[in-house]
Amino acid sequence: MDEILEILEKNALVTPEEIAKMLKKKPEAIKEAIKKYEKEGIILKYKTVINKDLIKTEEPSVRALIEVNIAPQKDIGFDKIAERIYSFPEVTDCCLISGTYDLLVIVEGKNLQKVSQFVAEKLSCLENIRGIVTHFLLKKYKEDGVILKHREENKRIAISY
Amino acid sequence: MKDLVSEKVKQMHPSGIRAFFDLVLGMKDVISLGVGEPDFVTPWQIREAGIASLEEGFTSYTSNKGLYKLRLTISQYLKNKYGLDYCPDEEILITVGVSEALDLVLRSIINSGDKIIIPEPCYVSYGPVSELAGGIPVYIDTSKNNFKLTPESLEKSIDKKAKAIILNYPTNPTGVSYTKKELEEIKKIALKYNLLCISDEVYGDLTYDFTHTPFATLPQAKNSTVYLDGFSKSYAMTGWRVGFACGPKEIIAAMTKIHQYTIMCVSITSQIAASEAMHSGRKSVEEMKREYKRRREFVVSELNRIGLECSKPQGAFYAFPSIKSSGLKAMDFCQQLLKEEKVAVIPGTAFGAQFADNIRISYAASFDNLKEALSRIESFLKRNR
Numbered sequence: 233m234d235e236i237l238e239i240l241e242k243n244a245l246v247t248p249e250e251i252a253k254m255l256k257k258k259p260e261a262i263k264e265a266i267k268k269y270e271k272e273g274i275i276l277k278y279k280t281v282i283n284k285d286l287i288k289t290e291e292p293s294v295r296a297l298i299e300v301n302i303a304p305q306k307d308i309g310f311d312k313i314a315e316r317i318y319s320f321p322e323v324t325d326c327c328l329i330s331g332t333y334d335l336l337v338i339v340e341g342k343n344l345q346k347v348s349q350f351v352a353e354k355l356s357c358l359e360n361i362r363g364i365v366t367h368f369l370l371k372k373y374k375e376d377g378v379i380l381k382h383r384e385e386n387k388r389i390a391i392s393y
Numbered sequence: 394m395k396d397l398v399s400e401k402v403k404q405m406h407p408s409g410i411r412a413f414f415d416l417v418l419g420m421k422d423v424i425s426l427g428v429g430e431p432d433f434v435t436p437w438q439i440r441e442a443g444i445a446s447l448e449e450g451f452t453s454y455t456s457n458k459g460l461y462k463l464r465l466t467i468s469q470y471l472k473n474k475y476g477l478d479y480c481p482d483e484e485i486l487i488t489v490g491v492s493e494a495l496d497l498v499l500r501s502i503i504n505s506g507d508k509i510i511i512p513e514p515c516y517v518s519y520g521p522v523s524e525l526a527g528g529i530p531v532y533i534d535t536s537k538n539n540f541k542l543t544p545e546s547l548e549k550s551i552d553k554k555a556k557a558i559i560l561n562y563p564t565n566p567t568g569v570s571y572t573k574k575e576l577e578e579i580k581k582i583a584l585k586y587n588l589l590c591i592s593d594e595v596y597g598d599l600t601y602d603f604t605h606t607p608f609a610t611l612p613q614a615k616n617s618t619v620y621l622d623g624f625s626k627s628y629a630m631t632g633w634r635v636g637f638a639c640g641p642k643e644i645i646a647a648m649t650k651i652h653q654y655t656i657m658c659v660s661i662t663s664q665i666a667a668s669e670a671m672h673s674g675r676k677s678v679e680e681m682k683r684e685y686k687r688r689r690e691f692v693v694s695e696l697n698r699i700g701l702e703c704s705k706p707q708g709a710f711y712a713f714p715s716i717k718s719s720g721l722k723a724m725d726f727c728q729q730l731l732k733e734e735k736v737a738v739i740p741g742t743a744f745g746a747q748f749a750d751n752i753r754i755s756y757a758a759s760f761d762n763l764k765e766a767l768s769r770i771e772s773f774l775k776r777n778r
Contacts, residue, residue: 235683246760253694254687387434391417391427391737393517393565 244278281378296347300335301363322350405521410743417737424766426754427737431629436677442669443662455661457653459487463668470671475610483642487659491595491623491636496522498591498619501647503528507556512542514744516565540567544578557589563596566744566753567713568706573606580611590618596709598627601686627678628670633663685710688756699771710757722749734769
């Protein structure tokens, strides 16, 4: 992977000028490369990983991991059915997987009722869906490679040879 | 009370910057670019191997030389990576970091009055440990040549009592390293005068612009080289304290003799973790190296921009810029910078009394901290100019 992407994947706030210094290139060249990545859809978006558990005013949201079994039908591939599912804003993640079921869908809602409602009224009513198993998430430990636990940053002694 | 401290220890040069260190340690919210160890935590698979070994009850001594498994791993690793042949039975010793290995090799070879040649600036222990072993350090000032040792200056420093040279590349504190060709020239002089080369290559994996060449891989050099390396820097394992020495079996046997009475063996947990590091830690080493390299480019370009002239270090994670433009001497610079901007860097004088025009900046710090610290140094310079 290009080092520009490696840097931005870790921290999207690093500026093109700073990346240019790190990689010994011209800022213009970095800006151009980033634009190209954005245009090609390699860079899809920039987001922030937030540990919502720590926001005191935030109502804790509910997430469910849903196994979806699909009845394959002529002329309708998995992609088409997946699209119908992931287009719902409640769906945060959706993947086709191997094994005993076909789609792994993650749904987020304000509370248990909202998520259940979505599953019962939207998801399970879709055509071609053979079966659904819903698992509610109890606790998230790691998200996108980031451990969701505030750790003491610096354990090193402040000065050494 | 009777004076209990030996004359030998009393004569050891006290570190002139101890007071400065205490000042840093006593202050809160300091951004420190004065740290001589990685800012990464040991990669998980290595930590996990240590934890698993404890769970399984590996809590005993190991053989004095170190776990055979680890020595074998090191031997195979050096063979694969550099084509170096060291027999795990007789030519490798596991030590408590490179620090112990250095002490052992010096005590093993020095007869009272032998001279040990040390290019300066250098890591703080080389001189004092040579003296403790009864040797006389002979320092070579490398500042005239961009902190690189030249074969000419080496030859000039050699006399009949010269027994060994301590090389350290990439170098702490300058980040200087040597190409194979440059090392060849140094080797020629070392062989000509029958010098033992003690080569501290603990930063070898962190070489950015060319491939690191272990001194022992140079033709005819292996029999007169003691190769020192460890896990601290490349695998971010400083606290585990594992290093190793490879060399001619007579010297390794002599070192083992001292080691068995003074240390007995390195902690078994650490040795098991180190073994895992060599098996599965290489990818992490490469990742960390890329990160250091990017920081190096950033730091060097920023230092030059704000007026602290700095040539590009080729390895380790240090820059050694000149502070001449500030009009201050190193210790004053560091103390004032600490007080006024809460940024800690180390005065060049810590690495040799005459290097009062330089400071050591460690870029083993997060990018955000580096950015903030450099911007504070910039305001400091603007105010003091």
